[in-house]
Amino acid sequence: MNAxxxxxxxxxxxxxxxxxxxxxxxxxxxERPRVIVHITRAxxxxxxxxxxxxxxxxxxxLTGIHESWPKSQLLDILRLExxxxxxxxxxxxxxxxxxxxxxxxxxxxQIEILVSEIPIVMDRSEVxxxxxxxxxxxxxxDRKLLSRNGGIHAQLALCQWLINEHxxxxxxxxxxxxxxxxxxxxxxxxxxSLNAQLKLHTAESNRSGPGTGQDKKKNDDxxxxxxxxxxxxxRVYEIDMTNPPRVLVPRDVIEKLISRHGTSDLIxxxxxxxxxLFRADSIEIVKIMFRxxxxxxxxRIQVISEPVSLKLFRERIHDSWxxxxxxxxxxxxxxxxxRLRLRRDPLTSDRTCYTNMIVLERxxxxxxxxxxxxxxxxxSLLLQYGLPRSETMTPHPDxxxxxxxxxxxxxxxxxxxxxxxNSMKTTPRPQYPIPDLSPGKAVPEGP
Numbered sequence: 001m002n003a004x005x006x007x008x009x010x011x012x013x014x015x016x017x018x019x020x021x022x023x024x025x026x027x028x029x030x031e032r033p034r035v036i037v038h039i040t041r042a043x044x045x046x047x048x049x050x051x052x053x054x055x056x057x058x059x060x061x062l063t064g065i066h067e068s069w070p071k072s073q074l075l076d077i078l079r080l081e082x083x084x085x086x087x088x089x090x091x092x093x094x095x096x097x098x099x100x101x102x103x104x105x106x107x108x109x110q111i112e113i114l115v116s117e118i119p120i121v122m123d124r125s126e127v128x129x130x131x132x133x134x135x136x137x138x139x140x141x142d143r144k145l146l147s148r149n150g151g152i153h154a155q156l157a158l159c160q161w162l163i164n165e166h167x168x169x170x171x172x173x174x175x176x177x178x179x180x181x182x183x184x185x186x187x188x189x190x191x192x193s194l195n196a197q198l199k200l201h202t203a204e205s206n207r208s209g210p211g212t213g214q215d216k217k218k219n220d221d222x223x224x225x226x227x228x229x230x231x232x233x234x235r236v237y238e239i240d241m242t243n244p245p246r247v248l249v250p251r252d253v254i255e256k257l258i259s260r261h262g263t264s265d266l267i268x269x270x271x272x273x274x275x276x277l278f279r280a281d282s283i284e285i286v287k288i289m290f291r292x293x294x295x296x297x298x299x300r301i302q303v304i305s306e307p308v309s310l311k312l313f314r315e316r317i318h319d320s321w322x323x324x325x326x327x328x329x330x331x332x333x334x335x336x337x338x339r340l341r342l343r344r345d346p347l348t349s350d351r352t353c354y355t356n357m358i359v360l361e362r363x364x365x366x367x368x369x370x371x372x373x374x375x376x377x378x379x380s381l382l383l384q385y386g387l388p389r390s391e392t393m394t395p396h397p398d399x400x401x402x403x404x405x406x407x408x409x410x411x412x413x414x415x416x417x418x419x420x421x422n423s424m425k426t427t428p429r430p431q432y433p434i435p436d437l438s439p440g441k442a443v444p445e446g447p
Contacts, residue, residue: 001225003081009346016376018066019070020113030048032048032060033047033048033049033079033080033081033082034046034048034049034055034057034079034082034108035047035048035072035077035078035079036048036078036080036108037059037069037076037077037078038074038075038076038077038078038126038136039069039074039075040075040077045059045061045067045108046061046062047059047061047067049061050066053066055070055071055072056068056070056071057069057071057074061259062108063330066101076351078129080106080107080108081103081130081132082106083103083104084314085314085315086102086103086104086114086315086319086320087102087103087132087133087135087321088100088101088102088103089101089103089130089131089132089133089135090130090133090310091103091111091113091122091127092127092128092129092130092131093122093126093127093128094125094126094127094128094336095126099113099115099122100115100122101113101114101115101116102114102115103130104119104319104320104443105315105334106130107135108125109123109124110122110124110437111127112126114158114320117321117362119320119412119413119416136167136253138155140162140167140170143161144158144174145160145165152179152182152183152187153187153190155174155177155178155179155192156175156178156187156190156194158174159171159174159175159178159194160190160194162174162280163194163197163198163201166193168198168201171194171198171348172198173332174210175191175194175195175198177259178191180274180388183325185350195322198373199416204305221341221357222341222343222439223341223342223438224355224437224438225343225352225355225357226355226358226437227300227351228350229313230354230432230434231350231351231354232299232302232303233299233432233433234303234310234354234357234358234432234434235306235307235310235432236299236301236303236403237284237430237432238300238307238309238310238424238430239303239307240284240307240309241287241290242309242310242425244283244286244307244309245303245304245305246303246304246305246306247283247286247301247302247304247435248282248301248302248304249280249282249285249286249289249301249302250300250302251291252276253285253297253301254277254278254285254302255298257275257277257288257292257294258274258296259288260294261294265289266288266292267288282301286301303425308423309358309420309423309424310354312416312419312420312423313357313415313424314347314353315351315417315418316413316416316417316420317352317417317420318353318356318357318415320413320416321386321405321413322342323357333442334398340359340361340363341373342356343355343356343359344357358432358437359393359437360372360382361429361446362437366383369381371385372421374421374424377417377418377422378418379395381423382417383406383414383417383418386404386405386406386414387404387406387414388404388406389404444445
């Protein structure tokens with residue numbers, strides 16, 4: 001028992017050293033894992049993992065207290081899921097029932113899930129745990145590895161799965177790579193069927209007349225994607241100092257601040273005090289940069305975690321209803337989208353999400369009206385267009401297949417959208433130094 005106590009004491013002493021080591025200086029810092037530790041049936045402690053090995057767990061509780069235990073003495077360690085984007089999965093309830101749907105968030109106090117597009121919030125005490133479905137990328141990698149040793153039939157089965165998942169470009173690539181040199185009659189028939197399915201999809205995508213000048217114009221309406229550097233810059237401009245994300249400021253940026261603005265009251269006079277700037281928390285350096293308005297250095301700020309307002313846009317707007325309703329191929333994500341065109345790029349989620357947000361913010365109607373009203377969010381055309389025609393003074397244009405997003409069952413989606421706009425509300429709104437997103441205005445990725 002004494003040995004265990006010594007081990008725990010050493011872990012608590014060494015833990016700050018681990019946190020201050022080289023990993024804290026790099027750009028790959030991740031959010032600390034969140035857990036709920038079941039000590040006894042009646043006692044639980046929630047917090048963030050500070051140190052863990054095979055025998056010891058050290059966490060910082062939500063009250064800021066560091067606690068540690070031998071793992072062998074714990075009943076259970078419930079690990080919460082970090083969801084940068086909603087993911088399909090199953091919520092296992094303590095009652096024995098299950099809820100399957102799109103998991104939006106997994107917090108210490110609540111879990112939110114979309115079941116048939118209806119948001120449901122459950123108290124954490126009702127939930128046993130969450131089981132996430134594998135992502136498309138994970139399934140694709142697993143199936144591709146299995147198909148390598150499964151012969152032509154396994155390759156064709158992979159192509160069929162990709163078609164069923166509407167990943168037609170990947171299906172065509174896999175089909176072209178399939179080795180048909182030893183194919184039997186069944187494989188040949190399956191190949192013809194797959195080619196017919198892909199041909200049908202191509203014909204549907206080009207139903208307005210492939211090769212015409214009109215189609216070329218429609219296809220060219222797709223806005224360019226933000227670069228990774230531009231994504232980071234948007235995050236910089238949306239930093240909320242009352243609840244800041246995790247940031248890193250390189251050493252050479254601090255050196256430039258001192259050399260350029262040494263006469264400012266914000267920069268210490270003595271070398272000893274200036275040396276303290278290099279040891280200060282990066283968010284404190286960002287505050288100085290903002291007050292000095294060093295715009296040319298903003299792109300050097302590395303925003304590691306997502307600012308709250310952008311996280312709200314991603315979770316409560318983009319991935320909850322915009323992507324599923326407005327960005328589809330039959331709406332503003334397809335060739336018949338009209339003047340407002342949104343992106344659909346599932347493998348580049350950060351770039352796609354922020355691109356669509358900027359498209360919405362910059363879009364103007366033919367009358368010159370913005371579709372987002374930052375001063376009166378509920379009156380925004382973006383939301384008014386999503387209401388049933390009987391409930392709005394500015395109904396969505398009459399287009400085939402349109403259905404209201406914010407009907408009686410989904411009114412919470414509209415309330416969430418208003419909350420996002422309020423979270424972004426600053427006077428005046430920042431003007432991102434990002435070039436035009438019009439087609440043909442591509443900006444190359446940085447190194």
